Amino acid sequence: MRTTYDHVVLIRDLSWLLELGDAGHVTEAAATIGTSQPTLSRALARLEDELGVRIFERLPTGVSPTPEGEIVIEAARDLVARHDLLVAALTHRLDPDSGMVRLAFLDSMATTLVPRLLRAFHAQAPGIKVVLSQEPTHHIHRDLDRGVVELGLTMDRAEGHAWLPVRRERLVVVVPPGHRLRHRKRVGLAELADDELVTTPAGFAHRALVDGLLADAGISPTISFESADLATIEGLVAAGLGVAVVPEAFAGQSGSVGLALSSPGATRTIGLTWRTDRPLAPPAQRLVDFVRGQGWDD
Amino acid sequence: MRTTYDHVVLIRDLSWLLELGDAGHVTEAAATIGTSQPTLSRALARLEDELGVRIFERLPTGVSPTPEGEIVIEAARDLVARHDLLVAALTHRLDPDSGMVRLAFLDSMATTLVPRLLRAFHAQAPGIKVVLSQEPTHHIHRDLDRGVVELGLTMDRAEGHAWLPVRRERLVVVVPPGHRLRHRKRVGLAELADDELVTTPAGFAHRALVDGLLADAGISPTISFESADLATIEGLVAAGLGVAVVPEAFAGQSGSVGLALSSPGATRTIGLTWRTDRPLAPPAQRLVDFVRGQGWDD
């Protein structure tokens, strides 16, 4: 019911006003704008009514701004310019050549997958800025849902999210330098039944993965330490505090010994994931397309 | 038919956006604004659609701005502020205590009536700026019609204009220092039948006034010189180039001799005039009221 507002001014009307100021004729300006003369005539009347001042004086030869009109036109120029600036800023963000994409990934990818992926992507799309954040899996999904990031790199696909495999990494067993199995090239997980295990806390994707492998092997080792960080886990193993199952790239970093696993399914698959309930912004879409085109799964 | 425009953004929607950003809840912001929750919800959707970006992420606990939304909100704050600034500037102009009024008047009033009038008005309304312009009568009427000035001081009331008498000035005859009538206190216009007359060009209000007086007296003197400026005319008379009929105040300024006229109607009435097809701005109205209240006609 209420139709009396303080700020109903249309930005469009203001931009029409500028055209009108330049043209000096309602008819001519309307043609330039691409509307009818009465429509522009009424848009002007509407603005004058809302602002409470006469903006243009009507003369037999056209229209001419009143002193108040000069003020309004100057302000309109400013407002329209700032609106255009806003649109430009948003467009720039969405421009597939110059925009920005936010990517969240797991700590365990920070030194391996992510740098290689981004180096290749940056070479192809140098204008796109990639904002990175390292987070646990559940934070990644939350941030995806909240729009804080457009893309995530995870090991699991969540409900309602697209998921594109990027790379499969072999998992290895790491043991301390003095461990009984240290000279083996290849071990079966079942051989670790009596070892103490260092792994990630419950709730982490890596933990679920390792638990699955252990269950398949029919063992459930004692867990000595838990850490969210795979590099830390490798360090604990190197210090003799247990054994662990980690991605190949983490083996040996601080002195642990990596042993290949005999089970062929001992891999973790990392995938790009994003919301599907609304279309991706162009820069994010471009990164997805890049991954899809590269065939990063080797 | 097409109602798809580039710039349809409502300033009002932007100000709603600010409220929404502060509140963090659609329902709460809608209540603060004084509208319904669905209306605000759809205003937000409208803006997001027009700008092509998601501004707020919907969470079960309320809404939270997306990174793009932060940009939009910042721009909206700017746009709304500048709109308010515009409204304030216009309001200030219209404020009866601090506004502005433009007054056009005739050259022949510049040294007599206008200074006295404005001194008195300024004492009563010190905040109002009066912008003055001196113009011929027909320019005054044109500028009134075109909105260049709000008020005029003229000797005639034009069609469709209000006219309020301000002051009646006596007209006198001025003659050169050596003129045969120079010692007379009072003369009749008929006595000037054989003199050469200096007056204003045809089309000037003063000319029409003098012509009328001469016709009443039954004479039509030869015109030796014409000038639009009464001070110049008085100077020409002082130099012996003829006689003239001018307002009392101009007599003797550069050596001419002023003689009272015997005809009682030999006066010019100056009045304040303005357009009546739309209401006067408050500052102008205040000047009109001042004149009306003072009873300047003496």
Place this chain on the structure above:
DNA sequence: CGTGATCATACGTCGTACGCATGGTTGCAC
């Protein structure tokens, strides 16, 4: 004194914003 150009307005149509009521989700409490 007509003629053309100007802007304003009457009119019918149609889009759309409004409020009310309802629906779908989600977090929280018990």
Place this chain on the structure above:
DNA sequence: GTGCAACCATGCGTACGACGTATGATCACG
């Protein structure tokens, strides 16, 4: 776990208002 409460989105009917076409009123110019 299971209801409960809070949140935002949406369907619906209404009514306002903006649109274009056509017409009117006014005025400069030839």
